[in-house]
Amino acid sequence: MNRFSDIDCSFKKLPPIYGFLSEELVSIEKALEPIGSQIANLPYYIKIAKTYCHYPSEHGLTRDESASIYVYTMEWGEQTLYRILNKTLRNENRHLCKIWFPYLKLFDTALNKLPTVKEIVWRGITEDIGKNFHENQIITWLIVNSCSSKVSVIKGFLGNKKNSTTFLIEVLNGIKINIKNTTVMNRFSDIDCSFKRLTPVYGFLSEELVSIEKALEPIESQIANLPYYIKIAKEYCHYPSEHGLTRDESASIYIYTMEWGEQTLYRVLNKTLRNEDRHLLKVWFPYLRLFDTALNKLPTVKEIVWRGITEDIGKNFHENQIITWWSVNSCSSKVSVIKGFLGNKKNSTTFLIEVLNGIKVSGHTEHESEHEIILRMGTELRVKSDALEHPKGSYHVHLIEINGENNNDNNHALILASSINQMQLTTNQNSSQPKFNKWKQNAITVAGGNGQGQELNQLNRPTGIFIDKNKIIFIADCFNDRVVEWKCNANEGQIIAGGNGKGNRIDQLNCPTDIIVDQQNHSIIIADRGNRRVVQWLNQKQQILIHNIDCFRLTMDKHGFLNVSDWKKNEVRRWKMGEYYNEGIIVAGGNGQGNQLNQLSCPLFIFVDEEQSIYVSDGGNNRVMKWRKDAKEGTTVAGGNGQGGNLNQLSHPEGIIVDDLGQIYVADYGNHRIMRWCEGKEEGEIIVGRNSEGNQLNGPVGLSFDDEGNLYVTDRWNCRIVNFKIIL
Known part of the structure; x- marks a missing residue:
């Protein structure tokens, strides 16, 4: 979600850009050809955009036009397209923009076919720049500006950062893009809904500890351009680490949290972890050994965490049911992160989980503001009570991690009370807040x-x-x-x-x-x-x-x-x-x-x-x-x-x-x-x-x-x- 915070704080006065309007309309491949030297593996991202963009479009966009919007919203690191584009748009040397003209023509043509809106939208940045804005000041944002009509999306990105600035913007000509199949934060919803009974995975523990390149070498045939993503992970991971992780160990966590499409590492890994053919996991053993070693060095937490999925699977969960999540499970300690992902989807399910052995990985992930807690693969959980139905057909499921002798209601009550005191969803009672629909009418x-x-x-x-x-x-x-x-x-x-x-x-x-x-x-x-x-x-x-x-x-x-x-x-x-x-x-x-x-x-x-x-x-x-x-x-x-x-x-x-x-x-x-x-x-x-x-x-x-x-x-x-x- 970093494009929502890609905000120009310089107040520069630069000449407008309009020369692209006379460009010929070409395919997205042709439009981005001049940029290939600036963005590694760009043809691969174009291919993803053309595969997953919203096409056919009810607004008459061609596949290339729709893909021009989709690729703008994709995130894959410092060389993400929108970052390079917006950096160029802010540059005082306007001649640098010329190679972007074919893409800007395609992008602008696509935007012109979409509906405009007059409403309040939101942006946010984790810097205290608000003091630079004064009444009746006129400013120009020289870049393409991503906003959200839902403040919860921006809150989810900002988290509880002290020095942040939120922008409430009354727009007159906003363009509603509503990109479908967006990949932001999907690991929080990568949930197994099958209730399979599988054998646990533990053979990786006897593997030799190797570098991340060596650990992921057996997977290269499954994930295109994997060496490139490994390079990004090693460059941007949290190293040196106050918890003593090596660079390879820290990178093993960072790459797990990266998003780059359907072949994102966590998706391929978790799909394999859920497969009944456990032999398919053997090629993952070197990585799992490195990943597990990294997690063992990080602090464990006992608190309430959250997950969510945009499907109404809650009705499948019943009181005292025991379930096992076979994959690596990404959760957030902030419900606002999950709310930001779910939005106002009618048929969604939110999970409140009392964890006993959560691993706090925030600070080691690509998106630090998501306050991520990981539950290890094979985590067993008990359903506290039947799922509760929210308004609009969504569900709320309360789960408790099972951990041998510690699995008793008194411990759970202590964890719950501690978490509620931390979250302070209410301030005049010591209990969690309801998210339910109806109450019996007889007092x-x-x-x-x-x-x-x-x-x-x-x-x-x-x-x-x-x-x-x-x-x-x-x-x-x-x-x-x-x-x-x-x-x-x-x-x-x-x-x-x-x-x-x-x-x-x-x-x-x-x-x-x-x-x-x-x-x-x-x-x-x-x-x-x-x-x-x-x-x-x-x-x-x-x-x-x-x-x-x-x-x-x-x-x-x-x-x-x-x-x-x-x-x-x-x-x-x-x-x-x-x-x-x-x-x-x-x-x-x-x-x-x-x-x-x-x-x-x-x-x-x-x-x-x-x-x-x-x-x-x-x-x-x-x-x-x-x-x-x-x-x-x-x-x-x-x-x-x-x-x-x-x-x-x-x-x-x-x-x-x-x-x-x-x-x-x-x-x-x-x-x-x-x-x-x-x-x-x-x-x-x-x-x-x-x-x-x-x-x-x-x-x-x-x-x-x-x-x-x-x-x-x-x-x-x-x-x-x-x-x-x-x-x-």
Whole structure:
């Protein structure tokens, strides 16, 4: 995906290029003939492009025209065509462009036959060049500029790089190329769907360790131009390595991650590993020995990783089924990488895998930003539960790596909790986020529901909630001035903070509205709204963390920053954990009360995603706002069309949660319903509430999910917490 970041940062002023328009239209072979000296093995790549390009085309492109686009999008290293072309287009010596004229004529003719679009598109670069751009500045991008209409594609490329720049571009004459059969990131979807039972592969372990050239010599007849790709791998691999890999060992990993078409090494290897004729593997033994030696020197990880495939194979996976993946399995520790690859494909399957022996190869691959984790060939996995169906017919499969004595649910829960803390898909509960479609419509009361009161089986205007992995519910029992812990299936709760009457003593609370539970040290952080302070309770000891703040909601991000909404100052501030002696920094709002994109009006609940974007339920403006990290203003992602009950409206929104698919769940307080919005959509959908008596809500505020995807709602005026079961 590097063409999305091939951005000119020089602000040069150069004369335009137009002489190519008078060129004769020729075949792609003829058009690129003058470039042959600049790009090794170019005829081979042209052959791939003509074989796999989108032809016949519904837009009337010839095969050569379609191939001219396809070859531009291909990636095969530093000599990739688009890199050489764009480098030339940026050069002040415009005469160097002349040999490109035949290709530019063919390429331009192809683009002119495709539809143009007016929409928002995205680009990104892993450099902090944004400070060089100023309001009303006019710039010219002198090259061919690849963009994506999906921000998830750019996010997948950028990863979590600190110093990066994202471009949001309103285009008027974008050309929609939608190249089919693109090879980017396909190793993440190279998944065996056959459930074959094969004998394991281990004979390679007795092979002598040799150079990568010698190791791959027996494969040369299967992969055209293999020595050339070996040369690239040895030149660009991560060497010297902090883990002690030799150059050949590092190159054995690098070449596995390279993409150059149907004969890409990993495809040929994995196809052989899945073949029932195990004798075919013998020619691969020298390479497998080198590759395995390299992997053994890299760190192993226990965490959650992701894979995905653009097919709806999820329905073939069932609870406690044991499967073996016979190939080398590329995964990513970042779900955004897989989302970027899958896009919005309707019939796709995403795999969430709890790995025990993953090999962290990121840093040794061609695409470092993909955060790659490798599972060795022959990895055994257990299906945690039946596949869950997403919207649009896609599936989500939860797998657990099997590893002898370590294969028990307690270990899996620890891995899962650790990964979720790292990803921080949610910040007000210690559980993974659902990616599911529907919930049962009959609400089950799980706390309170015995009328308004202060008895242990009652609640009084509850607000924020937190659900732990044992389904214990922690409740900010606002009008009872206490925090209550309510165990699963219990008939009453237990007071764990406050409960000593309304007041401002250190052991008292005054209308608490939100809580964060740190289960490692058994402490809770409370938004003590009536006392205008944020307090911490630890083993019945109290400490004021933040003074003089009209706090309403709290959330903690993965970096340990505490975010607090101030409903009177119409802002959200952030503090580093343990450093509360300062005023914090404003991360949303702070420009007075109002309805402009840089303003808030009575901000209530907040949510921080893994990229530190802040979502704010902007109650007074009846909208949900998203403020990206370091942004000066937000964007409206739900509501914003005035107060009302239509599907494009909200009425005083409160609780919000955003799942890892970017779906925004909103407690629509005034409409007594819970809605789900997809960013960029004009309307949301009602998932529960505002219906029959069984799911009737009266002023929903807090939202949470448990680790099974069941939905919990604070039903404020009914003084209870209700649960809507996920439909499996």
